[in-house]
Amino acid sequence: MLDARADRPNTVPNRAGVGFKAQHLDGILKDPDSIGWLEIHAENYMGDGGRPIAQLRHLRERFAISCHGVGLSIGAEGPLDADHLTRLKTLVDWLEPGLFSEHLAWSTHDSHFLNDLLPLPYTQATVDRVVDHIDQVQTTIGRQMLLENPSTYVAFAESDRSEIDFLRDVAQRSGCGLLLDVNNVFVSATNQNYSPEGYIDAFPTELVGELHLGGHEQDADDFGALLLIDSHSRAVVDPVWALYEYTLAKSGPRPTLIEWDNDIPDWSVLAAEAARADHLLSAQPALPK
Known part of the structure; x- marks a missing residue:
């Protein structure tokens, strides 16, 4: 398996990064040492x-x-959008990002684009399709892609393997790396009543090139049970911070993104979230190879 960060001029460090928002530009430039790196949406x-x-x-x-x-719609039944891939290649060629990632999801059907990241059944047919799409992406952009675990609200009856087994199968066949979103694990585990720590224990952390943290909203389903919504609209909650520490003990330090894409706060608030992640990263020794 390739190291997602190997031999790249723009290596992303094992520090906390933030998603770049134009309103934070002045704050970022005034105190550039407060963050380790930046993420942009392609x-x-x-x-x-x-x-x-x-x-x-x-x-x-x-x-x-x-x-x-x-927007690649990696899990869509139809072919990837060739024009989208061409524009992505142009961006990657001049930007030379240290990491490139996408979601395990679909958002297109025929000529329609849906403004959402929709789930997939975990079957052999889906593995084959996702692997083919990842191969096309990695060949086009000339680098490894990281595939992100989704936040889920329902499970498909036709799934014949777990999400973790699905991700491992895809990574082993395609050579992609994995992006482990810790908040997504917490959201999915709460919604589907399984142990988030158990999920981390079973996850192939040796394939992880990046971690994500973010905020979520609380709601209730039709039966009054707690339902968490991955919203990226607030601070990371304490149980997710605890799960992040648990993850770091398994994975060792990894570049960690603070996701905050809606109801965007002042720069000082986002910088404080990044500082908290940096503190936990610096306290975690690297695991022996």
Whole structure:
């Protein structure tokens, strides 16, 4: 298995990073040492120019950059969008991100794009399809992709393997790495009544190139049971921080993103979340190889 961070000029360090938002630019530049790296969503930077591209070109000279895709629809039944892949390759070629990742999800059907990341049944047919799509992506952009575990709210009756076995099968066949979203684990475990620590225990952490942390909302299902919604709209809650520490003890330090994409706070609030993650990362010794 390739190291997702190997032989790249823009290596993402084992520190906390944040998703870049334009309103935080001044705060970031005033205190660049407060964060280890920045993440951008690929689809926001696929144009030919303008202020966003100019800002990103400036930031890439000072920070390691991770590029996170949200629109490839890796799990879709149909073929990947060739134009989307071409635009992604153009971005990756000049940006040279230290990491590139996408979701285990689908968001397209025929010519329609759905503004959501929808779940997949965990079957051999889905493994085959996802592997083919990842092979196409990695061949096109010339680097390894990380595949992110989803937050889930339902399970498919036709699934013939666990989510962890599915991710391991895909990674072993395609050569992709994995992105372990700790908040997604907590959300899914709560919604489907299993142990989040048990999930981490079984996860192939040796394949993990990046970790994610984020906030979620509390709701209730039709029967009044607690339902968590992965919203990226608030601070990381204490049980997720505890699960993050548990994960680090298994994985060793990994680049860790603080996700906050909705109801975006002042820079000081986001920087404090990153500082908390950095503190936990620095306290965790690297695992022996």
